[in-house]
Amino acid sequence: MKKLGSILIILLLSLSFVHAEAVDYYKEEFTLKIKMLQNGDAQITVITSILGPQDRINEEIASILNQTNMSKEEAIAKFEKEQLDNYIASLANAGIRTKNQTFELVSIKEDNFTVVFTAYAENFAKYYSYDDYWEIIVDPTRGYATMPIPDTGLPQKIELHNMFIIELPEGAELVEYPQAYTQEFNQSKFYVRSKVEGNKIIVASDLYLEENLSPSGFRALFANYNAFYIRYKTPYKGEETYQPVKTEQYIRAEIKEDGTTNLLVRETYLEPKDQIELMKQQINLLGVQNVTNMILQNYLQGMIMQGIQVEDANATILGMEKEGPLTIEANYVLKNFTKMINGTYEYSFDPTLLNPSQLGYRAQNEINQSLKIEFILPPTATIVEVPKNMSKEINGNKYTLITTIEKNKIVITANVFVRYGAPFEDIQALLGNVTRAYIRYTMPENSGGINLTTTQIAGIAGALVLIGIALFILKKK
Numbered sequence: 001m002k003k004l005g006s007i008l009i010i011l012l013l014s015l016s017f018v019h020a021e022a023v024d025y026y027k028e029e030f031t032l033k034i035k036m037l038q039n040g041d042a043q044i045t046v047i048t049s050i051l052g053p054q055d056r057i058n059e060e061i062a063s064i065l066n067q068t069n070m071s072k073e074e075a076i077a078k079f080e081k082e083q084l085d086n087y088i089a090s091l092a093n094a095g096i097r098t099k100n101q102t103f104e105l106v107s108i109k110e111d112n113f114t115v116v117f118t119a120y121a122e123n124f125a126k127y128y129s130y131d132d133y134w135e136i137i138v139d140p141t142r143g144y145a146t147m148p149i150p151d152t153g154l155p156q157k158i159e160l161h162n163m164f165i166i167e168l169p170e171g172a173e174l175v176e177y178p179q180a181y182t183q184e185f186n187q188s189k190f191y192v193r194s195k196v197e198g199n200k201i202i203v204a205s206d207l208y209l210e211e212n213l214s215p216s217g218f219r220a221l222f223a224n225y226n227a228f229y230i231r232y233k234t235p236y237k238g239e240e241t242y243q244p245v246k247t248e249q250y251i252r253a254e255i256k257e258d259g260t261t262n263l264l265v266r267e268t269y270l271e272p273k274d275q276i277e278l279m280k281q282q283i284n285l286l287g288v289q290n291v292t293n294m295i296l297q298n299y300l301q302g303m304i305m306q307g308i309q310v311e312d313a314n315a316t317i318l319g320m321e322k323e324g325p326l327t328i329e330a331n332y333v334l335k336n337f338t339k340m341i342n343g344t345y346e347y348s349f350d351p352t353l354l355n356p357s358q359l360g361y362r363a364q365n366e367i368n369q370s371l372k373i374e375f376i377l378p379p380t381a382t383i384v385e386v387p388k389n390m391s392k393e394i395n396g397n398k399y400t401l402i403t404t405i406e407k408n409k410i411v412i413t414a415n416v417f418v419r420y421g422a423p424f425e426d427i428q429a430l431l432g433n434v435t436r437a438y439i440r441y442t443m444p445e446n447s448g449g450i451n452l453t454t455t456q457i458a459g460i461a462g463a464l465v466l467i468g469i470a471l472f473i474l475k476k477k
Helices: 054-065 072-093 215-222 273-286 288-305 424-431 454-474
Strands: 025-036 042-052 098-109 112-121 126-128 133-137 157-167 173-176 181-185 188-197 200-209 229-233 244-255 261-271 309-318 326-335 345-349 366-376 382-385 390-394 397-406 409-418 437-442
Touching: 025 133, 042 054, 054 072, 054 098, 054 112, 072 098, 072 112, 181 215, 188 215, 261 273, 273 288, 273 326, 288 309, 288 326, 390 424, 397 424, 409 424, 409 437
Parallel strands: 025 157, 244 366
Antiparallel strands: 025 042, 042 112, 098 112, 126 133, 133 229, 157 200, 173 229, 181 188, 188 200, 244 261, 261 326, 309 326, 345 437, 366 409, 382 437, 390 397, 397 409
16 A cells, blocks of 8 residues: 555544553444535544443543542543644644644543544645545545554454545535445454445445454455545645655766776755755754764765775765755765676666655655766777667656767766656656666776676665755654
């Protein structure tokens, strides 16, 4: 299953004892009501009823009511306020802004502990001009399809009965919704049923999970399920809010007759601008020189592991002193960087620039990534093979690769552009047939033997990308 940006897993918070190891059986009824508005906002109501185990419900009730110097009403009000704050914070962390929120404990019996959360949720449905429809994510698996499961399985038997009731705006045209689905594994079962009544979609699911159900059992139940979406069209076109992601990679390898290689590796981050400024703040907090040393050491460790002798190396972080792009640049003078493979020298790289599977079920950014490689051979080299030119477009998503030869210099430029909202299938169709690209050349027999091998050059380019990713992740820590 592709990664989901679902808030429902965040929304459907249960009480602390739900997955406690001491619980051998857990039963719940859950209802989510969504009333959609024309602009993608929604009025949501979440009803969660814990039906067992009774002893743990009683413990939870006791922990709520046994408050020093508080009446029963005051203790319940305290619990409701704490839970309301938790819901609001969890939704905010998931990027969902809410207002007019309420949380109420409506049943406090040993066999029925029921809470109700309501809120006005902004941008609950996303509009994608890519397909000209609105999209709501619902999760009939209640998160179990993506939950990490220990090798021993979950220690309790679980029974969940779920109902999703989605009321579309007036005049909406339903495009897609979850259909009936049945899957069983030993004593465990996963059922989905659905129906449409006017502008209302009702999706029900039941989960029966046996005690200590193994990870393979979870995969058998949920791995093939992918109906997480309700999609609809309306005359109203929504506003798309997303950040463009733009990077430029540059690699220049100049190979000398004596086998010395001068290597320049540079990556420039252009967008998203606010994240780039946040990256700069993190670098300043850690210390520019400390981060520079970390980048250089990561490069050098990779080279040493490949048996490459580094005669000189330096790294620089550019753009720290002002707003704008951030550039990481490293220069090397290398020995033993090159090797001959069956009499031919070879340079191999992955020209796709991104992995479609890392983008989830659809692109949540507009992506524009480019790569330029300048590969300068000695004058005595004979070029045998270079990457073929390639151009492909699918629904406005574009990929190009262009190779030019200027005497002993090979220049390769590649670019991938992915539209916001592009589904995984389109991105895969764009890049799925793009294979590894090769530069092959020969040298006179008495030459020193020089080459950028597949593993080595891929390691250099890959290391740069990993450093970039690490810096983006750094801002979240």
